[in-house]
Amino acid sequence: MNRTAMRASQKDFENSMNQVKLLKKDPGNEVKLKLYALYKQATEGPCNMPKPGVFDLINKAKWDAWNALGSLPKEAARQNYVDLVSSLSPSLESSSQVEPGTDRKSTGFETLVVTSEDGITKIMFNRPKKKNAINTEMYHEIMRALKAASKDDSIITVLTGNGDYYSSGNDLTNFTDIPPGGVEEKAKNNAVLLREFVGCFIDFPKPLIAVVNGPAVGISVTLLGLFDAVYASDRATFHTPFSHLGQSPEGCSSYTFPKIMSPAKATEMLIFGKKLTAGEACAQGLVTEVFPDSTFQKEVWTRLKAFAKLPPNALRISKEVIRKREREKLHAVNAEECNVLQGRWLSDECTNAVVNFLSRKSKL
Numbered sequence: 001m002n003r004t005a006m007r008a009s010q011k012d013f014e015n016s017m018n019q020v021k022l023l024k025k026d027p028g029n030e031v032k033l034k035l036y037a038l039y040k041q042a043t044e045g046p047c048n049m050p051k052p053g054v055f056d057l058i059n060k061a062k063w064d065a066w067n068a069l070g071s072l073p074k075e076a077a078r079q080n081y082v083d084l085v086s087s088l089s090p091s092l093e094s095s096s097q098v099e100p101g102t103d104r105k106s107t108g109f110e111t112l113v114v115t116s117e118d119g120i121t122k123i124m125f126n127r128p129k130k131k132n133a134i135n136t137e138m139y140h141e142i143m144r145a146l147k148a149a150s151k152d153d154s155i156i157t158v159l160t161g162n163g164d165y166y167s168s169g170n171d172l173t174n175f176t177d178i179p180p181g182g183v184e185e186k187a188k189n190n191a192v193l194l195r196e197f198v199g200c201f202i203d204f205p206k207p208l209i210a211v212v213n214g215p216a217v218g219i220s221v222t223l224l225g226l227f228d229a230v231y232a233s234d235r236a237t238f239h240t241p242f243s244h245l246g247q248s249p250e251g252c253s254s255y256t257f258p259k260i261m262s263p264a265k266a267t268e269m270l271i272f273g274k275k276l277t278a279g280e281a282c283a284q285g286l287v288t289e290v291f292p293d294s295t296f297q298k299e300v301w302t303r304l305k306a307f308a309k310l311p312p313n314a315l316r317i318s319k320e321v322i323r324k325r326e327r328e329k330l331h332a333v334n335a336e337e338c339n340v341l342q343g344r345w346l347s348d349e350c351t352n353a354v355v356n357f358l359s360r361k362s363k364l
């Protein structure tokens, strides 16, 4: 609405002040200073404060902005304030019309729900009836969602699960559809794809956070070593039963887990398949913090929203400094793990374990 020809009433002014509090998107320092100056001018008249010292940067910037309005009459300042707030309307519309908690949702995913809100892109595994097992389609969709999240305007990216599981790991039916080229070709193609998939986590440029809402198995656990923070419900468990499945570690865990938790503890998990509780995983350094399930979502999302308000460039640069010296090593480990797994998938040990699960003879 063009209000320049109108006189803003005191009521309009108060409404605008309330609207500013509801702004969803930070309008930036320049606009905030302008709003501050116009507010002061409209309520107190020309700048009447002593000039702050040069080292009092914030108050000095505020003083400069207010002082720059000179002798602008209170009424005109009030009008300018209302106009400025109304020019921020796209952000206001989204804040006032969208129900609290309603996300901007990306369509085009079958196995995920991807949403973006409050500076956070949330990638949620969405096959709850299958305990969020990762089928081939989901591997591809996670890669696509991560690539999009690395370029969108979000500050941090979160992976979580829908339902009672975080994820039961690789969908064991991935091994069943054998192409005309036979099992060797299937194993080779899967190794190439797995390497690309894990590579997306190694190279992800923004802070990547796991919100582990329930049990996690296999690759959904190993990848956690490539995340920047892992928050877990006390219902979560962490299980990598690779030997039971005739397989071997992936997700760079053969390198990250011994570093994170000590070689002996990593061996118990990765070779002997010891399942850790959330508390144990936290004590071993794999999990950042554990929360009671009853307050998990509330506490974690409050924290994540605060993280997402931190300066984005500082977050990315700090992550890069930490990841930089490890990146090459991680890619080499990933390549080697995929190569070893390719052989494992062709073994009788692996075939029997998958057949036993699919014929309902065994579970973990």
Ligand SMILES: CCCCCCCCCCC/C=C/C(=O)SCCNC(=O)CCNC(=O)[C@H](O)C(C)(C)COP(=O)(O)OP(=O)(O)OC[C@H]1O[C@@H](n2cnc3c(N)ncnc32)[C@H](O)[C@@H]1OP(=O)(O)O
Pocket (backbone or CB within 6 Å): 129, 130, 131, 133, 134, 136, 139, 140, 168, 169, 170, 171, 172, 173, 174, 190, 193, 194, 197, 217, 218, 219, 220, 241, 242, 245, 247, 250, 357, 362, 363, 364
């Ligand atoms: C880029 C493309 C790459 C392709 C790459 C292919 C290969 C990459 C491989 C990478 C290496 C990964 C390794 C791993 O992740 S190893 C871990 C594999 N996971 C498992 O072994 C878990 C198997 N599941 C279970 O043991 C149990 O289901 C579980 C303990 C998780 C839950 O038991 P519960 O009794 O509570 O529930 P149900 O068993 O009744 O499960 C409900 C339904 O969900 C199906 N389900 C669950 N998990 C899986 C799974 N991992 N794969 C396939 N299906 C799964 C289960 O069968 C039930 O289905 P139905 O209701 O239809 O019976």
